[in-house]
Amino acid sequence: LQDECYQVRQIFAQKLHLALVKLLLPLEYLAVFSLCAKDPVKERRAHARQCLLKNISIRREFINNNPLAHDKLVSLLPEYVVPYMIHLLAHDPDFTKPQDFEQLRDLKECLWFMLEVLMVQNENNSHAFLRKMVENISRPKDAQCPDDPKANEKLYIVCDVALFVIVNKSTACHLESPKDPVLPMVSLQDLINDKEYLISGLPPGPDQ
Template sequence: DEVPQVREAFAAKLHKGLSKGIPNKCLPLDFMGIYALAGREPDKRIRALVRQYMHADVARRRDYVRNISVGTAVERAVCQVSQILPDYMLAFAVTVLTHDPLFERYDNIAQLKLVKQCLWFILEPLITRNDFYCYGFYKTLIERMKNHKDARFEDDDNVNYKMWAVCDLAMTLIWARSNNFEMREFPSDARIPTMFFSPQNEYFVNTRVFLPPELQFQPKKVALSTEQTRSRKRARPQHVETNNTNDVEVRVNEYYSRFEMSYS
């Protein structure tokens, strides 16, 4: 909305609905994906306020998951975790950004940069402020999303390409921002919400990168020290002493000596 007061009021309502009565009386986890749109909020005060709301909702849900993991049966806890764990917010954010009216083309660099900004808005508390962060969970979640298609527009290539480009952007951010790449166990398996993602056939494997080269992940180059740089210089070829005698002259002399011997 163009009116800042409307955006602020909507964010407050969203936060209130997500924070009360976890897990049965609050809004579903799906609604946390809407927080991604605040990544392009032009008003710094509102953006900071929305970030505060989001961090509070993330922390509250993590505390609840921690409590049920201790005092609840394993089967029941696992079923509830996938519906409460804030890390699943990424899956719903991918759907929200895919259908964002301002995101029209999967190969538009300016639009992709805004999408990347929105993704980092929600990934930042999930990656950098999470003691239980698991790189393997996010990697698996993104790969599974990318092997699905949009549930609403299954046959629309533009929509599916946009969704897969958002997945590539999310993976790029995780590669660039993660400090730990362990594939350890996570409290929940990476489940894909079937309401928003439609499965492909079992042989479909999506390995294509849907990002322009400018936005693809580039590993950081490690700067070499002075000693390493010197050691990598090519060794100079050793000087080999050679006879200054002209080879042609030697051959001519040999020829004439043989010629003289034949007539002697």
């Protein structure tokens, strides 16, 4: 989705979208669409947003129409894309300087690109669920490189930015979460972090 060629980005996004709406790919692949926030072509960003809306709608409808799906919420509930998105953005090759103003602004836009679609409706108090999820993600180490301080710092900074976005976009997020989110241990391990990395405010985006 970040290829220099417009046609390549378009074809890849369309194939990814079709596989996701048919539930042929795991939920984590949906996280890739967060990178579309950096696409320089406005039409591509708009198309990616429509893909997200469609995928999220299909997953919610599938859960509502299939009682047995409630046993597989971790793999179906759209909100569970957030841990994968955070891990993906923490390892984005463009994210090299965690305290750089421009990179933090790009990071914020990628997070909001996904979170805005997830937060269109506060279904079943989902805003509080998202806040609780990100708070939980901000405590473990990065399972991909648990002993790398730089990698863990980037993971925690992405979480701090995500919390900033959620809190600034929803007053309902401060309510009690309806359930405790289950985190994918494939990308996270060992609850240890209690440090807040972004003390100062974040750069405002076009939506603020």
